[in-house]
Amino acid sequence: MLKVMIVEDEKPILELIEMLINKNQQLSIIGSFVNPIEALKEFPLLKPDVVFLDIEMPKMTGLQLAEKMLEINENIQIVFLTAYRQYALDAFKVHAVDYIMKPIRPNSIDRITDRLMKIHELLSFKTELKETHFVSLKCLGTFEVRNNDNKTLVKWPTKKTEELFSYLLMHHDQIVTKWKLIDLFWAELEESRAIQNLYNTIYRIKKVVKENNLLIQIEKTTEGYSLKKDQSIIFDVEVLRKYIQQHLKVTKRNVDESEGVFSLYKGTLFGSKDCLWGLNYRVEMTEHYTKLARNLVLYYLENNQTDQAVIKLNQYLSIYPLNEEMNLLLLKLYSTYYAETNHLNDHYQHFKKLLNDELGIQPPLEAQKMIRGIV
Structure with missing residues (x-):
């Protein structure tokens, strides 16, 4: 009760x-x-x-x-x-x-x-x-690892240690050759020094893992290294990937689960942390999130829950404010269902300013026609 x-x-x-x-x-x-x-x-x-x-x-x-x-x-x-x-x-x-x-x-x-x-x-x-004791791994919007009390933020001794751990994490249960790692992280060094840096960084990662009881193992193989994580570990990237693989659309049966996965997404992969190797994964996660947002919006519209659809669009645009498809859909909903309010004009002006400031362009013609229709 x-x-x-x-x-x-x-x-x-x-x-x-x-x-x-x-x-x-x-x-x-x-x-x-x-x-x-x-x-x-x-x-x-x-x-x-x-x-x-x-x-x-x-x-x-x-x-x-x-x-x-x-x-x-x-x-x-x-x-x-x-x-x-x-x-x-x-x-x-x-x-x-x-x-x-x-x-x-x-x-x-x-x-x-x-x-x-x-x-x-x-x-x-x-x-x-x-x-309970579990490890939380967050890569969407930031890169954050908390230890087994889920309160203490894991501190990394060097930026390279953190980045190499994040790479192995994104490829968990896969064998990554040492030459691949050297090419990604120490390509500018001569071979013997690069290998030594790799060994030292792996050692530091293992030390951090052990000190924080992360329920993670870094296994050395003849080809390279592989990160193994316990099934109890909550990893936001993995949750989003599995959801997209298992659900083609949002239904009454899975809408609560869909909302839960949607709420995990706090921003682009690794947030403001730059890593060239992560660009393709960043695109993948953005596409997954966009698909989920679109499906939630469609579900709410099909079930006459327009307000929920509008809120979902606003939440999405708070992270990706320049997405043309989502902006146009939001403007259409404002025009159709909230004609008595200023929401349409307010959002159009906001979108127009963003496009001008960031890209130096005007809103798409479809948006301009909508705004002309109410003036």
Whole structure:
């Protein structure tokens, strides 16, 4: 059962929400407030799983209150209550799970309860993982290795050590010849010195692995080296690759898994770390992520969840802001479903400025025609 807090400044609506939630056997109210400041004060003490927030409130808006609650508990599930559809997009900017349009109807609460329960189970599973010993390897958006308490960031003695480890990791369970490694990392050195540098760097990697109990082995073979990792290790690149191989499209059955994989992607492979050998892998990961984003958007559109599709596009564009396909799709959705708002013009101007600043070009003709249609 999920513990629920309600914050709604209109007493009649608050009482209606209480009545509807009390009829749901999976939800239990632990606090109701008409004053958002008082609710924020009690929030750390009550420790709810879910908060239902009105957006338009005096003294503090629901969006402001949500931001402060997330600072206290990043896993809190937030459901917004609003009479205005345009607020829905703002709601998702603070990672809202969903929103309910006023007037509140009897099926409004039941509609989102299953999703709240699924997310709660996923968060509980993540908490259990944090309390167990496992190694986390992140390459999407950064390069980060944490040791078996999942808290301590592994420190590498040299940049070359870190880069060679990342290369072996991307090729785990494969034998990489020493000559391949020398050609990639020490091509400028004469042979004997390059071989010695390779041996020293492998030694440093093994030392780091051992000191941090990484459940990883660097095996020497007659041809070269091979990195073997324990199956319990969570490796974001591997998760994304396997998902793309196994799922051609997003369905009702796998949408939660799809969202989980989508959330793992924090940016391009290795983030700001430059490595020439990683360029092809960076393209591969970007293509996988784009395919997943596109499939999620199509799923939400096919199921009449336009707001979710728009949020997914905005999340994608926060990483790849110049992607023409995704920008055009977002503009079309704004034009079709949010004609009464300024979202279309705002995003067009943002896209136009990006193209001009980064590439010195104008938006595609299709985008220009859309914007002319509303002027």
